[in-house]
Amino acid sequence: xxxxxxxxxxxxxxxxxxxxxxxxxxxxxxxxxxxxxxxxxxxxxxxxxxxxxxxxxxxxxxxxxxxxxxxxxxxxxxxxxxxxxxxxxxxxxxxxxxx
Numbered sequence: 001x002x003x004x005x006x007x008x009x010x011x012x013x014x015x016x017x018x019x020x021x022x023x024x025x026x027x028x029x030x031x032x033x034x035x036x037x038x039x040x041x042x043x044x045x046x047x048x049x050x051x052x053x054x055x056x057x058x059x060x061x062x063x064x065x066x067x068x069x070x071x072x073x074x075x076x077x078x079x080x081x082x083x084x085x086x087x088x089x090x091x092x093x094x095x096x097x098x099x
Contacts, residue, residue, distance in 0.1 A: 007038045011084030011095040013077050014043060018051035025059040025066055028096075041066045044084045047074030 010028065014021055025041060032039045043056040043066055053070050060066035069083050081095055 007090035009088040009090030013080030015046040022055040044080040045070040046080040
């Protein structure tokens, strides 16, 4: 039985997180799946110049519930969140920020 009866969208801004993003996306998906919450993960690559996008796409192929948004210039976390919010389909929205 779902803990929350609504769909949730999780926005994850990332800048040059290629070395850890795949594992972070897989772990996030597993946690959400265990709670039986219907969800989508929106990874926003904020001008990453490393393998962030390719690793996020690999995670999307492996688990399916990930949207990958990218743009070429680093515009900051605020812009990344705004870009993520534009892709939201869930009724509830959460976002993760790495400090």
